[in-house]
Amino acid sequence: GAVVSQHPSWVICKSGTSVKIECRSLDFQATTMFWYRQFPKQSLMLMATSNEGSKATYEQGVEKDKFLINHASLTLSTLTVTSAHPEDSSFYICSGVALHSYEQYFGPGTRLTVT
């Protein structure tokens, strides 16, 4: 299957700082990318949907000013967690969908710990 990478795979930051997570589709063009958050022993919760060149669509309850999403190209989407707090500590997973495809390809995830 297609490959999606995420960087970094894990990050520790201090409260109040910002963290950027990159999601890249390596061998396909992802017209749509999704960002999920997963707390321990829970399911994936969709945070936002981003289409290349347009503003992201955020799910209800997700603060768009706190979780900044940019999808500047067909192979790169970034999630920036601004003014991070310990409650933002979680596993963040991105996925990409190619045009006219039903399958969603997931990145390996980024584990964020805010101290």
Next chain:
Amino acid sequence: AQKITQTQPGMFVQEKEAVTLDCTYDTSDQSYGLFWYKQPSSGEMIFLIYQGSYDEQNATEGRYSLNFQKARKSANLVISASQLGDSAMYFCAMRELMNRDDKIIFGKGTRLHILP
């Protein structure tokens, strides 16, 4: 609104036995896709199998098969001849294909433990 329900939080199965993981869904769309993913402790999401709402045959991929009962809105995953490496979290998911959001919604998951 679309919804996925997995009623089994955890299951213990003896190695080499078959196992069925339950999934029911709710949607008002006629065109949708159903997915199963495996998530081992490493966290990666591994795609297992896909069933389209208009597919007449149940999907199969190696030891995985999807028991699709459209009228009951169920899409159970069957794993034949289970192996120790099958121990993981399993998620059922759905995507409404006519919805321009294209988003996939996940169930809460079932943790499968294969016993030697």
